[in-house]
Amino acid sequence: MSRQKPRLARIADALGVSTATVSNALSGKGRVSPELAERIRATAAELGYVPSVAGRALRTGRSGVLGLVLADISNPLFPKLAQAIENSAAKVGYGILIADSHGDVTAQTQAIERLIERGVDGMIVVPRRGTWVTGASCPVAVIDSPSTPGNTVAADHWSGGQGLGLHLYSLGHKHVLLLGNSTASNVQNDRLGGVKAGLGSAKVETIWIEKLEAQSGQGCSLGLAEAVARGVTAIAAISDLVALRALTELQRAGIAVPEDVSVTGFDDLIWSSVITPGLTTMRMDVATIADIAIAAVLDAINQPHVAGSRGTDGDTVIASQPKVPMELVVRQSTGPARKSAYPNDNKTDNLTAGELIQ
Amino acid sequence: MSRQKPRLARIADALGVSTATVSNALSGKGRVSPELAERIRATAAELGYVPSVAGRALRTGRSGVLGLVLADISNPLFPKLAQAIENSAAKVGYGILIADSHGDVTAQTQAIERLIERGVDGMIVVPRRGTWVTGASCPVAVIDSPSTPGNTVAADHWSGGQGLGLHLYSLGHKHVLLLGNSTASNVQNDRLGGVKAGLGSAKVETIWIEKLEAQSGQGCSLGLAEAVARGVTAIAAISDLVALRALTELQRAGIAVPEDVSVTGFDDLIWSSVITPGLTTMRMDVATIADIAIAAVLDAINQPHVAGSRGTDGDTVIASQPKVPMELVVRQSTGPARKSAYPNDNKTDNLTAGELIQ
DNA sequence: CTGAAAGCGCTTACAG
DNA sequence: CTGAAAGCGCTTACAG
Numbered sequence: 001m002s003r004q005k006p007r008l009a010r011i012a013d014a015l016g017v018s019t020a021t022v023s024n025a026l027s028g029k030g031r032v033s034p035e036l037a038e039r040i041r042a043t044a045a046e047l048g049y050v051p052s053v054a055g056r057a058l059r060t061g062r063s064g065v066l067g068l069v070l071a072d073i074s075n076p077l078f079p080k081l082a083q084a085i086e087n088s089a090a091k092v093g094y095g096i097l098i099a100d101s102h103g104d105v106t107a108q109t110q111a112i113e114r115l116i117e118r119g120v121d122g123m124i125v126v127p128r129r130g131t132w133v134t135g136a137s138c139p140v141a142v143i144d145s146p147s148t149p150g151n152t153v154a155a156d157h158w159s160g161g162q163g164l165g166l167h168l169y170s171l172g173h174k175h176v177l178l179l180g181n182s183t184a185s186n187v188q189n190d191r192l193g194g195v196k197a198g199l200g201s202a203k204v205e206t207i208w209i210e211k212l213e214a215q216s217g218q219g220c221s222l223g224l225a226e227a228v229a230r231g232v233t234a235i236a237a238i239s240d241l242v243a244l245r246a247l248t249e250l251q252r253a254g255i256a257v258p259e260d261v262s263v264t265g266f267d268d269l270i271w272s273s274v275i276t277p278g279l280t281t282m283r284m285d286v287a288t289i290a291d292i293a294i295a296a297v298l299d300a301i302n303q304p305h306v307a308g309s310r311g312t313d314g315d316t317v318i319a320s321q322p323k324v325p326m327e328l329v330v331r332q333s334t335g336p337a338r339k340s341a342y343p344n345d346n347k348t349d350n351l352t353a354g355e356l357i358q
Numbered sequence: 359m360s361r362q363k364p365r366l367a368r369i370a371d372a373l374g375v376s377t378a379t380v381s382n383a384l385s386g387k388g389r390v391s392p393e394l395a396e397r398i399r400a401t402a403a404e405l406g407y408v409p410s411v412a413g414r415a416l417r418t419g420r421s422g423v424l425g426l427v428l429a430d431i432s433n434p435l436f437p438k439l440a441q442a443i444e445n446s447a448a449k450v451g452y453g454i455l456i457a458d459s460h461g462d463v464t465a466q467t468q469a470i471e472r473l474i475e476r477g478v479d480g481m482i483v484v485p486r487r488g489t490w491v492t493g494a495s496c497p498v499a500v501i502d503s504p505s506t507p508g509n510t511v512a513a514d515h516w517s518g519g520q521g522l523g524l525h526l527y528s529l530g531h532k533h534v535l536l537l538g539n540s541t542a543s544n545v546q547n548d549r550l551g552g553v554k555a556g557l558g559s560a561k562v563e564t565i566w567i568e569k570l571e572a573q574s575g576q577g578c579s580l581g582l583a584e585a586v587a588r589g590v591t592a593i594a595a596i597s598d599l600v601a602l603r604a605l606t607e608l609q610r611a612g613i614a615v616p617e618d619v620s621v622t623g624f625d626d627l628i629w630s631s632v633i634t635p636g637l638t639t640m641r642m643d644v645a646t647i648a649d650i651a652i653a654a655v656l657d658a659i660n661q662p663h664v665a666g667s668r669g670t671d672g673d674t675v676i677a678s679q680p681k682v683p684m685e686l687v688v689r690q691s692t693g694p695a696r697k698s699a700y701p702n703d704n705k706t707d708n709l710t711a712g713e714l715i716q
Numbered sequence: 717c718t719g720a721a722a723g724c725g726c727t728t729a730c731a732g
Numbered sequence: 733c734t735g736a737a738a739g740c741g742c743t744t745a746c747a748g
Binding site: 375376377378379382389390391394413415416417418419 | 717718719720721723724725726
């Protein structure tokens with residue numbers, strides 16, 4: 001029972017052929033007669049042959065591994081994305097090495113360097129907002145936003161937003177509050193821009209939470225009850241996470257969703273369907289995005305004339321920007337706009353928006 | 359400016375020494391005079407030398423890469439864990455290759471095989487509930503639960519539960535509802551067992567959601583309003599995800615948290631602090647768990663006398679079970695038990711538990 | 717303290 | 733259709 005780790009040569013010896021022939025047979029290069037190839041495959045399987053990735057990598061100069069850099073690995077979307085990318089990579093015979101960058105820019109650069117040192121053939125980067133991917137000496141696909149220069153592939157956040165806006169508009173909402181985090185994010189600007197477009201003639205207010213919290217402190221009230229009192233009948237949040245914050249703040253204030261106000265998110269995170277009411281949201285097609293990103297990197301790897309251009313140490317970021325459609329998921333958190341002013345509150349429309357609202 | 363990818367030999371040539379000496383100098387094996395070593399390091403840095411992992415791997419038989427298998431990559435805890443493990447591995451010079459197993463048992467085995475084929479030196483597995491890790495021909499550290507045979511390291515879920523139970527008990531809760539998912543999970547049994555222990559003499563009911571949904575359908579009501587009417591003053595959920603479901607169901611029913619009923623979770627997921635009220639929960643020390651898991655795998659890798667025992671193709675699972683303490687995070691979702699029966703409801707204590715409640 | 721040499725396992729021109 | 737040979741880049745005994 002005691003057998004050594006079998007090498008290519010063992011198969012060759014067992015059959016009395018050369019290692020070259022075994023290699024050719026196994027890689028299906030076709031330079032071997034079908035019968036012999038079949039016998040070789042059989043013997044390899046029988047011996048439990050597992051090719052040495054190190055040997056192959058050293059000879060071919062390819063590691064068969066791609067790096068994945070998530071700006072913020074604690075991003076709730078990470079699981080889905082990592083899963084999708086690992087799947088897409090596995091389909092084409094690649095492995096995925098992860099690198100964490102703590103959401104911090106210098107760490108992102110270090111993470112990229114670490115991956116290079118590990119010999120990755122290319123990488124996929126989901127950068128931190130407003131960050132440039134730089135200094136990678138291998139092909140890099142960037143998943144950010146269609147409006148980001150250097151972006152490789154991304155969800156069509158703008159159209160997704162538009163879909164959400166149309167959904168709300170068709171439910172009769174004429175006064176909508178938008179909840180964003182940071183104006184520095186292309187993704188966020190795309191999303192909210194789309195929502196506005198979809199909302200057409202409806203009245204729109206926007207709150208940027210980062211700004212609000214800079215003044216009123218982390219975790220402060222979003223002033224949602226006041227907004228509802230002011231006539232807002234729907235709240236479109238930049239993400240499910242923000243939508244959740246809004247939802248619980250509303251419920252805590254005794255405001256019913258969707259009867260008094262509708263709420264929407266973005267991302268369709270795992271818990272979006274579990275909460276009460278279920279959250280209406282816009283889902284990214286991560287599988288397609290992953291497929292395109294992987295395909296782009298592989299293309300670049302197999303086109304040395306680009307990456308191999310000597311004279312510059314510059315980036316090899318792949319810039320082509322297919323937009324992958326998003327999918328509207330309607331759940332119970334959205335419904336028809338209430339006809340009357342907020343029932344528990346008489347002072348309607350006579351409140352000013354306040355200095356924090358644009 | 360046009361320079362080739364520098365190899366070890368270039369440094370050797372540049373200094374007129376042998377590659378062996380360069381290798382020794384760079385690896386700090388000390389067989390080189392300090393002065394020469396210094397010059398070699400300087401030249402290497404200047405030339406931008408990046409060692410070839412393939413060359414090293416082929417020669418040493420070590421890839422410098424560890425595999426990470428998450429039973430369910432869409433598990434909300436995944437980001438934190440992956441981050442912690444990547445960090446711990448990076449500290450000791452290892453990379454992390456991920457493998458997704460879709461939460462399905464055969465896929466888990468395939469994922470493990472794929473990692474082996476990629477030449478990992480060892481792996482960390484967070485298995486699916488009630489699943490055995492099997493057939494890995496390299497050292498495997500398992501992160502599951504201290505009460506699982508073959509477990510390597512885990513959070514002390516039982517003590518964590520106890521801490522939560524004590525917290526509730528000390529707030530005066532005498533009638534508590536426990537919310538679990540599956541009785542097949544060691545982690546869940548540990549957690550709820552601990553909660554019960556911490557609750558001492560309090561009255562305890564348990565609902566297993568999987569069972570409930572099998573009868574009443576996915577996403578059905580948990581019957582929380584009825585429970586509160588029955589006298590329950592606190593609900594301890596098996597996870598933050600379940601706690602969130604409970605919290606929104608309660609809020610939707612107009613039951614105030616924590617005034618009418620307290621709610622606790624487990625895991626301290628990203629959104630636990632963002633919702634209103636913030637969720638009291640029990641946090642895992644993922645960094646410590648990751649450190650221990652990585653250390654265990656490295657130990658096993660460096661002790662070939664175990665892994666090298668011929669005669670069996672058996673597992674190389676590392677069984678030693680340190681329990682890492684959990685940390686109580688108190689937020690606003692827990693408070694003193696209400697003194698009176700549920701204020702909006704007169705029929706107290708005269709409801710039977712129902713067939714779904716143990 | 718330093719060097720010459722072998723070899724890890726594979727693939728790829730190149731002959732035959 | 734098949735084989736002999738070279739070599740990818742490194743490290744490790746082994747000499748000196």
